[in-house]
Amino acid sequence: MEFDYVVVGAGSAGCALANRLSECGRYTVALLEAGPKDSNPWIHIPVGYFRTMGNPGTDWRYVxxxxxGIxxxxxxxxxxRVLGGSSSINGxxxxxxxxxxxxxxxxxGCSGWSWEDVLPYFKRAENWEGEDASGLRGKDGPLSVQNSRLTREVVDLWVDAAEAAGYKRNPDYNGEDQEGVGYFQLTMKGGRRCSSAAAYLAPARGRSNLTVVTDAQTQKVLLSDGRAVGVQARVKDKLQDVRARREVVLSAGAIGSPQIMMLSGIGDPDELAAHGIEVKAALKGVGKNLQDHLQARPVFKTKLSTINVETSNIFKQAAIAAQYALTQRGPMTMAASLGTGFLKTEDHLATPDIQFHIQPFSADSPAEGAHKFSAFTASVLQLRPExxxxxxxxxxxxxxxxxxxxxxxxxxxxCRTIVKGIQVARRIAETEPLKSQITEEYAPGREVAFDDEEGTLExxxxxxxxxxxxxxxxxxxxxPMAVVDARLRVIGVKGLRVADASIMPRIVSGNTNAPAIMIGEKASDLILGDAAG
Structure with a gap:
């Protein structure tokens, strides 16, 4: 178990990285994944996230x-927690x-990470099947990106109402300008999910220099004289040392990567000492700077048909399953949201500060299932939380x-931005052609008045x-709180890098799967460039 490179975590970034590092054929690469192979059929059916999120066979189930604040x-x-990581269970x-x-x-101070620097990696990753008026999209990459194969009238009317409320329509938020309302683009090929594993590992499976090991839980990074020389992993309940002649790369995600680092003795000395862990590198920033997008979920009852009523009995579900089996279309190709909007809560803002996820269904929680009445959700989040x-x-x-x-x-x-985002959601719902199709605001509901900012925040x-x-x-x-430098090298430790969403100094203004894949793509060039130099 000795390789040139050991990549820990076969998620969005890790799969891209393992593919690119092994592509040239000069180096041997091991990709270690704590979870199983992506053989669960619900992974590959787009709507399968209803079955894979919360499933201990595919999800770490963090709490x-x-x-x-909540x-x-x-x-x-x-x-x-599966090949493909969160790209196998996301929306x-x-x-x-x-x-x-x-x-x-x-x-x-992150030299080499400007938009001009990262755009080539977004393009290299992407196989965009739609129009490219901006010239900014990729056409030949492994990651299939396409428009939704599913439409719902309530989502179309929301987009129309948002435009009537004064927001511009944008056919490609991944083009020249993000601002506006429109429809989500999906990591899907035909009617199947295109996870990072499907995009990057499937084409590379025949390479003799790439070894993918599932059910391999990395325990810690092995360090010798300030250098990473491999990892200790539990592979099918047996501890093994997996040695790296050149480098170890952690791609275990924003929770896994810092946890492995801390268990390896890399982190805040006081926190490590509290658990009897010997300090190998004092880096106070490990595990800090945790950022996430929090979504508020206004729900509106509607006269129109939504997924709630279209899946309300076993006969309707059987018809939907048959439609998917025969045509790879219909509700089983549904992403987590159909419509979107990147909007400003204040006119003076330079760029959008809120994002909508418009869903033709509603639920109090995924575990409880959809509501019994027809409704849609206008989820809204703050793009750049402080x-x-x-x-x-x-x-x-x-x-x-x-x-x-x-x-x-x-x-x-x-607090102010989330309140304004909810107010925008309510204002669009009060605009035709959507208003006349809404029978009731289910949440927040009439007990929270539009101008009651305190009640809305609560x-x-x-x-x-x-x-x-x-x-x-x-x-x-x-x-002083930085953990990696601009080449993703862990500060103070040789032969160790991190390549996943945990390296973001600030959260991006949108969903994080595409940027994580970009990070894996760019990391491969950084690593191979250093190896050649």
Missing amino acids: TQPDP SGRSIPWPRG LLYVRGQKEDYDGWAQL SAGHLELTSANIDDHPEIHPNYLATDTD WARQTAVTIYHPTGTCKMGTD
């Missing part, structure tokens, strides 16, 4: 600590973010999940949930 609630934080939504996000990273949380070890055992402290809604700006605190975008816990930068 946050009680958080004051009324002391603990909430689930699903993360993929399939493809969003790059704003070019200003990446220019902001560069201004923080609030940041942290992770804490609970023990020196990898099997004990760290404490997750999201620290939601901890600043005035964050409703958000009591009901808002994650939209599954944890980032930032091994942040890139040059300040």
